[in-house]
């Protein structure tokens with residue numbers, strides 16, 4: 283079932299292409315000439331100090347933020363002001379947020395079926411089957427009829443992942459999915475993400491979970507002051523960082 | 538000294554079993570002691586309140602019930618005879634009940650508004666009680682077929698004799714104005730609130746201007762302008778029904794207030810909800826309808842019902858353009874020579890107050906019930 287969506291769209295080798303992307307918040311230059319190319323099935327981890335523009339970078343990919351200069355092409359579609367294209371891109375790109383952003387007035391099941399029903403026009407029954415499939419995969423099918431407020435943080439984040447997966451996205455974005463969680467819940471969410479990675483999902487994750495980066499990333503990107511400072515495959519990145527800033531940053535977070 | 542040092546190391550050997558909570562101050566005596574007589578200050582307040590009630594209640598009850606006149610056909614019944622005191626003149630209310638309810642709607646046609654009211658209250662109960670079967674269909678009927686049928690029944694045509702709106706009155710006018718206002722102002726308020734937050738400058742400006750103009754003008758002025766000024770701008774010969782003008786004025790006025798109430802709710806929704814909806818590919822209207830508005834409206838239920846209640850009571854202002862709502866019809870009858878006695882005015886006003894109170898209090902209770910029912914977000 284997962285493959286049907288992939289088969290219909292014209293396939294391009296690159297999932298996400300950012301070329302010379304610049305962005306300003308008012309006077310503040312947040313993104314400075316960001317170049318990033320992500321191949322299909324690739325798993326990227328972005329790290330960097332607070333305020334370095336990691337969130338802004340991935341939020342540009344599904345147009346939650348608008349870039350002012352440069353080019354962003356997602357799944358073969360260039361992001362412009364054309365609302366139709368933006369919606370097209372958002373349909374194919376799932377996003378998981380730091381604070382889950384579940385809809386508190388809907389049950390877990392309704393959270394998961396809402397977009398398939400209204401955006402993909404899927405019949406309700408089928409949407410519910412798909413939702414239960416993914417809820418089972420994130421190991422909480424028994425919570426389907428509860429409300430988000432009744433779940434633990436780790437469970438909520440897994441629901442958020444399931445909710446995105448129900449749209450059968452081609453690309454998944456994660457913005458610090460574990461940093462609002464208590465330590466004992468981090469693992470359950472990371473395990474879910476590792477599972478996704480093993481199935482070949484294209485993933486771009488902002489995270490400081492270096493164990494996760496070592497285990498699944500094809501490439502680790504270090505950002506500072508709105509720029510990509512260094513990128514490398516994980517073993518080399520962690521054992522032999524080249525840039526001074528990277529060394530400093532890794533020294534701080536790896537103790 | 539040495540004791541303290543040994544105390545810093547502690548390993549629990551046996552776990553404590555859970556115990557029942559201490560017996561609380563249960564029942565009515567417990568409640569009274571805890572809430573009314575818990576401190577000298579509270580005791581003083583409670584006692585003075587009791588004294589106040591003891592002083593005010595008996596004469597009120599005497600006037601309302603014991604000395605009241607319940608039957609009679611004219612003013613004779615309510616006049617003090619051989620030195621007795623006379624209380625409320627319920628005979629007056631009784632005799633005029635049809636007028637208070639329908640105004641000067643022709644007597645042989647009053648089955649029409651009666652039918653409308655019965656259908657309305659049954660339909661309302663149907664829609665309001667969550668467990669009813671076919672509730673969704675009932676909502677649609679109430680929003681589509683019911684208004685059309687109501688218009689036909691009340692106004693006439695297609696075989697029914699026409700009853701001009703100038704003959705409508707009493708509770709009928711109160712309900713027509715209030716319910717039209719309520720039903721029209723909610724969607725209008727939602728659109729204006731969304732418009733005011735729109736990124737499109739034109740829509741934003743139109744919404745802001747509309748809201749600020751209508752909110753800045755008193756309802757009395759709106760009604761006056763609707764009845765005095767509007768005809769000046771209409772071509773001669775075009776007659777625009779007075780009740781319809783009042784309805785439009787009240788709906789737009791309440792809509793402007795509603796817009797600001799709802800905007801308050803929209804602002805309380807965290808940005809993450811908008812982003813969560815957008816990231817799933819939901820369009821603007823979809824995310825508003827499915828995600829944002831259900832949450833925002835729930836937050837502002839108290840404010841919305843507040844507007845409804847104040848609208849319900851403000852319907853009496855239609856008096857100044859020559860329409861008679863419940864209060865207007867009652868007041869109009871004070872000058873009826875057949876009934877004129879000192880007690881009919883207070884009796885009539887208390888009756889009006891009681892009817893308004895029943896409606897407004899019901900709305901208030903229902904909104905509290907809905908709030909509790911919709912409170913899914915925080916229940917754990």
Ligand SMILES: Nc1ncnc2c1ncn2[C@@H]1O[C@H](COP(=O)(O)OP(=O)(O)OP(=O)(O)O)[C@@H](O)[C@H]1O
Nearest residue numbers: 307308310312330331332333334335336337338339
């Ligand atoms: N909507 C906004 N308006 C103005 N400034 C913003 C806005 N969003 C982010 N910024 C600023 O842009 C910079 C980059 O923000 P961003 O959220 O991308 O950082 P980050 O790398 O994700 O940091 P963190 O690790 O704290 O999440 C920060 O200095 C932030 O203050």
Ligand SMILES: [Mg+2]
Nearest residue numbers: 336337338458
């Ligand atoms: Mg961030």
